Amino acid sequence: MAEKNIYIEGIDLLDFYGTANVNLEKLGAMMPKLKIIARGSTLKAIGTDDDIKHFESRVNALLDYYAKYGHISPDVIEQIFSKGIASPASLGDAIVYANHIFTYPWGQKCIRIYDPDKHLIEIGEIGR
Numbered sequence: 266m267a268e269k270n271i272y273i274e275g276i277d278l279l280d281f282y283g284t285a286n287v288n289l290e291k292l293g294a295m296m297p298k299l300k301i302i303a304r305g306s307t308l309k310a311i312g313t314d315d316d317i318k319h320f321e322s323r324v325n326a327l328l329d330y331y332a333k334y335g336h337i338s339p340d341v342i343e344q345i346f347s348k349g350i351a352s353p354a355s356l357g358d359a360i361v362y363a364n365h366i367f368t369y370p371w372g373q374k375c376i377r378i379y380d381p382d383k384h385l386i387e388i389g390e391i392g393r
Contacts, residue, residue, distance in 0.1 A: 268311040271321055276331050278306060283339070291339040295346035296320050335383050340365070 273281055282289045282303065293301050299312040299320055308324065310317045326345050331337050366376045375389035 266311055267314050267317055268309060269317050269321065271308040271310060271324055273306045273308060273324075273328070276328060276337075280331065280337060281327075283337070287339055288337055288342060291342045292324075292346075295323075295342060334379060336379075 283291075286303075289301070289303055293299075296310075296312075296316065296319075299310050299316050301320075302309040302311070310320050312320075323346050327337055327342065330341060330345065366374055368374050369389075373389050375387055377385055377387045380386055
C-alpha cells in the first residue's frame with residue numbers, strides 16, 4: 266500500500282469538502298478502493314499507486330473546474346470521476362448545471378444553470 270498527501274490550494278475548504286462533508290463523502294464513494302483522510306487542506310490517499318495517481322489527477326481536475334466555474338457539487342464530482350472529464354477546458358462553453366430539476370413547495374419545477382460568465386440562471390415553468 267502506498268500513500269500520498271494531496272494539497273488543496275486556491276479554494277475555500279468548505280466549497281471543496283461541501284456542507285456536512287457531502288463532497289468528501291462523494292469522493293470516497295467514487296474511489297472505494299482508496300482510504301481518503303482529510304486534514305485541513307491536505308487529503309491523504311492510501312491505496313495502490315495506480316489508484317492514487319488516478320485520484321490525484323481527478324482532484325486536480327476538480328480544482329481546475331472550480332477555478333473556471335466557481336463551484337463543486339456531488340454531481341460535478343461524479344461527472345469528473347466516472348465520465349473522465351479531464352479538465353474544464355474540454356467542456357468549452359457547455360451548459361453547466363448547478364443542480365437537478367427541483368420542485369418548489371408551491372409545485373413549480375425549476376432548474377439552475379451557469380452561463381459562461383458564471384452567472385446563475387434559474388429556469389422554471391410558468392404558473393398553471
